[in-house]
Amino acid sequence: MPTPAIETTELTRRYGARVAVDALNLRVERGEIFGFLGPNGAGKTTTIAMLLNLVRPSHGQALVLGCDVQREPARALAHVGAMIEAPAFYPYLSGYDNLRVLCKAGGLPEPRIEQTLAAVELRKRAHDKVQVYSQGMRQRLALAAALLPDPELIILDEPTNGLDPAGTAEIRGLIRDLAAGGRTIFLCSHMLHEVEQLCERVAILKQGRLIAEGRVADLLHHHQGLRLRIEGDLAPAEALLRSLPWVQAVSQVHGQLMVDAPPERAAELNGHLARAGILVAELTIQAASLEDFFLEVTAEEERKNR
Amino acid sequence: MLRNLFAAEWLKLYRRPLAWGLLAIFLGLMLLSQGLWALVLALHIGAVGGLELQALAPAQVEQLKLQLSFPGVFGAVLGQLNGTGGILAIILAAGALGSDYSWGTMRTLLARAPARGSYLAAKTLALLLALLLATLIALLVGSLVAFIVSVWLDLPLRIRFSDLALLPLGIARALLVILPYLLATLACAAWGRSALAGMGGGLIFLALDVGAGSLSSLGLVNELVLFMINLLLQPNITTLVVLNGQLFGLDPSLLTSALDLAYLPSPLQAIFVVLIYSSSFGYVAWRTLARRDVSGQQ
Numbered sequence: 001m002p003t004p005a006i007e008t009t010e011l012t013r014r015y016g017a018r019v020a021v022d023a024l025n026l027r028v029e030r031g032e033i034f035g036f037l038g039p040n041g042a043g044k045t046t047t048i049a050m051l052l053n054l055v056r057p058s059h060g061q062a063l064v065l066g067c068d069v070q071r072e073p074a075r076a077l078a079h080v081g082a083m084i085e086a087p088a089f090y091p092y093l094s095g096y097d098n099l100r101v102l103c104k105a106g107g108l109p110e111p112r113i114e115q116t117l118a119a120v121e122l123r124k125r126a127h128d129k130v131q132v133y134s135q136g137m138r139q140r141l142a143l144a145a146a147l148l149p150d151p152e153l154i155i156l157d158e159p160t161n162g163l164d165p166a167g168t169a170e171i172r173g174l175i176r177d178l179a180a181g182g183r184t185i186f187l188c189s190h191m192l193h194e195v196e197q198l199c200e201r202v203a204i205l206k207q208g209r210l211i212a213e214g215r216v217a218d219l220l221h222h223h224q225g226l227r228l229r230i231e232g233d234l235a236p237a238e239a240l241l242r243s244l245p246w247v248q249a250v251s252q253v254h255g256q257l258m259v260d261a262p263p264e265r266a267a268e269l270n271g272h273l274a275r276a277g278i279l280v281a282e283l284t285i286q287a288a289s290l291e292d293f294f295l296e297v298t299a300e301e302e303r304k305n306r
Numbered sequence: 307m308l309r310n311l312f313a314a315e316w317l318k319l320y321r322r323p324l325a326w327g328l329l330a331i332f333l334g335l336m337l338l339s340q341g342l343w344a345l346v347l348a349l350h351i352g353a354v355g356g357l358e359l360q361a362l363a364p365a366q367v368e369q370l371k372l373q374l375s376f377p378g379v380f381g382a383v384l385g386q387l388n389g390t391g392g393i394l395a396i397i398l399a400a401g402a403l404g405s406d407y408s409w410g411t412m413r414t415l416l417a418r419a420p421a422r423g424s425y426l427a428a429k430t431l432a433l434l435l436a437l438l439l440a441t442l443i444a445l446l447v448g449s450l451v452a453f454i455v456s457v458w459l460d461l462p463l464r465i466r467f468s469d470l471a472l473l474p475l476g477i478a479r480a481l482l483v484i485l486p487y488l489l490a491t492l493a494c495a496a497w498g499r500s501a502l503a504g505m506g507g508g509l510i511f512l513a514l515d516v517g518a519g520s521l522s523s524l525g526l527v528n529e530l531v532l533f534m535i536n537l538l539l540q541p542n543i544t545t546l547v548v549l550n551g552q553l554f555g556l557d558p559s560l561l562t563s564a565l566d567l568a569y570l571p572s573p574l575q576a577i578f579v580v581l582i583y584s585s586s587f588g589y590v591a592w593r594t595l596a597r598r599d600v601s602g603q604q
Binding site: 015020045046049052054056073074077082084085088089090092100101102104105106107142145149 | 307310311313314317318321322323409410411413414415416417418419420421597599600601602
């Protein structure tokens with residue numbers, strides 16, 4: 001059985017009294033696209049920096065492609081491509097020369113530069129100085145840099161930041177292509193719609209702690225609700241629904257009832273209302289988006305911490 | 307790994323406008339001082355429209371003649387490299403390491419090649435190579451000026467092979483003199499994770515060290531005090547600079563009245579002490595870089 005692409009055990013980073021990452025246990029399997037989410041300051045970038053041996057953990061261990069990042073950084077990171085925080089380049093060098101620096105440093109063959117520039121569609125401007133690049137072009141160049149070592153694992157921190165919608169779609173396509181080639185993608189992004197479209201599994205971090213993890217489909221399934229349109233007064237229906245033990249919450253939204261209940265009990269719910277003489281004009285399963293889920297779990301965590 | 311990183315560092319350094327700008331400043335200052343020496347000499351020997359200046363003693367005039375002709379010009383250029391060149395080397399070193407922090411390029415680079423010791427060694431070697439090339443260019447430019455001045459002021463114009471053969475020793479000594487300041491600067495830049503910290507730390511250290519050099523007069527008190535003072539960096543640096551001047555027939559004490567050669571440490575001690583200081587600063591730089599986080603909160 002192959003080792004996971006990323007495995008962290010009790011990974012912790014403290015800055016004085018503040019805990020940036022708190023005993024994080026994470027497992028990313030090879031070949032999957034994994035979304036790593038969290039609000040600003042949640043500890044995502046610190047986690048990525050620890051995975052890349054840029055920040056030392058205060059406690060715990062990080063294994064990347066089966067190797068301990070602390071003990072064998074060169075081996076662990078040999079097949080990792082990363083795009084960390086904002087794109088960082090030498091402004092006085094061209095995009096091409098910036099990639100040459102990375103090729104030389106990593107002992108990589110320089111013909112890879114042309115291939116990666118072509119992959120991110122930056123060949124035409126490759127010989128311009130980076131200081132004249134737009135944010136989107138820098139973003140593409142950072143992605144090209146991440147692809148240079150032909151990596152098995154690609155760690156991407158906000159890869160579509162600063163890109164226009166067309167550019168975002170292109171990068172999304174590129175990420176899919178990379179994953180289709182068997183690579184593991186560890187994607188950190190605030191664009192939840194993008195993560196929902198791309199990722200098979202996600203983890204959500206809040207104040208350094210893992211508050212949710214799992215397959216996107218499973219997480220969203222548990223957060224699906226029912227929407228009912230009832231002609232006339234909603235109050236009797238609301239009271240009835242609240243009395244059902246498997247209904248967790250009922251709320252009125254734009255003259256309709258939103259019911260937090262398992263979607264598979266929709267028919268049963270309709271039956272209860274019909275027997276009480278309340279006719280349902282429309283009943284739909286309200287699919288939850290990753291954004292809804294994210295906002296809900298982070299808000300819930302906030303409430304718990306108060 | 308070291309070879310790869312050195313190639314990367316060299317590419318970054320030789321394409322960096324700051325490096326060429328600092329070289330241009332150094333050459334400009336060198337030409338200015340050589341020009342002023344030539345003018346002073348010309349005034350002393352009445353070569354400027356009949357004007358005559360008598361401010362220097364005959365031995366000092368002879369010294370100026372030596373500095374402006376072969377082979378003394380080599381000693382003069384190497385001396386300047388250890389003066390103003392040292393300050394510019396500090397700025398270059400601070401920029402080379404500190405910018406990697408401030409631009410964020412260090413995290414990209416170390417995520418690719420995570421051996422931090424090799425990264426620091428490669429950077430130091432690339433800086434030394436840049437200084438070596440700058441020295442060769444300065445020697446060429448200085449020689450050109452010496453040629454022109456020699457023709458203008460009718461100074462002896464002869465370059466002997468034996469003088470040229472001494473150049474590698476002189477250059478090696480000049481680079482050794484810069485090495486501790488360079489490594490102290492890298493240590494400060496790694497500690498403060500910025501070019502500003504490197505530059506500030508390097509220049510403050512240089513200023514303090516030069517200030518401590520003035521303590522050498524306390525060596526008159528007794529042998530023990532002299533021994534202690536000569537363990538500071540500056541007297542040992544002075545020994546190496548004086549040796550470089552003497553290598554090409556110059557006597558720096560003639561133009562610097564405060565310099566008393568009798569109290570300077572021996573050449574062997576000078577090399578040893580400078581190497582000890584350099585190793586200590588190099589170790590601190592490596593230790594700081596290896597233990598500190600590259601990104602995130604300090």
